[in-house]
Each structure stands twice: as C-alpha cells, then as structure tokens.
Amino acid sequence: MTKAEIVSEISDKTGIEKVAVMATVEAFMDSIINAMENGNNVYLRGFGSFVIKERAQKTGRNISKNTTIIIPAHNIPAFKPSKSFVESIKTKVKVK
Template identity: 65%
Template structure:
C-alpha cells in the first residue's frame, strides 16, 4: 500500500477531502521524522513505536580490497509494533 492508497482510503472512509488528508499525513510524517532526528521516540498506543536504536562501533571487512574498516557508532530509526498490531497480523 502506498501513501496515495492510504490517502484515498482515509478520504473514502471519513468523507474528508483528499487534499486535506494528504496535508495531514505529510505533517504527521514530518513530525515523526523531526522527533527521531532529535532522538525522541514516538509512541502510538495500540499501533507501535518509532524508536532510535544505537548501533555500536564495529569492525568490518572490505572483501574486494582485503582490508578492515571501522564503522563508527551511529543511530538508526526502527519501528516496534504494539502487541495488538502483532496479534492482528498473526491471525
């Protein structure tokens, strides 16, 4: 399902104009992105959490050059589904 599909479904189910729904979804995604950039987790009860995970520094190998490189510590965004969502998907 794409963003356009989501906009169409919400507009159809609520009767709200597609343009308004699109603006709302864009604002939601921007707010989540800004929160994660500031290393603030986003919790949506019953749906899931957008969290920042810290990856530790590690040593990796470049096989083609046969050298080792150090990958520094860094943050990555992750989504952790709520228990209700996980159970619904399993059924």
C-alpha cells in the same frame, strides 16, 4: 500499500478531500521525523513505537579490496509494533 493508496482510503472512509488528507499524512510523518531527529521516541498506543536504536562501533571488511574498515557507532530509526498489532497480524494474515 503506497502513501497515495493510504490517502485515498482515508479520504473515502472520512469524506475529507484527498488534498487535506495528504497534507495531514505529510504533517504526521514530518512530526515523527522531527521528534526522532531531536532524540525523542514516538509512542502510538495500540499501534507501535518509533524508536532510535544505537549501533555500536564495529569492524567490517571491504571484500573488493580485502581490507578491514571501522564502522563508527551510529543511530538508526526502528519501528516496534504493539502487542495487539502483532496479534492481529498473526491471526488474520495468510501467507502467500
């Protein structure tokens, strides 16, 4: 499902114009990104958590040059679904 499909579905369910829904969805995503850029996790009860995970420094290999490289420590964004979200997916989704 794409962002446009999400906007269309919300617009159909609520009767709000697609332009207003798009602006709301964009503002929601910007809020999550800004919070995470500032080092904060975002918790949406019943849906899940957007968290920052820390990756430690590690040694990697450049296989084309056959050399060792150091991959520095860094942070990555991650999503952890809530238990109720996971359970609903387990019971309702059929594997294709």
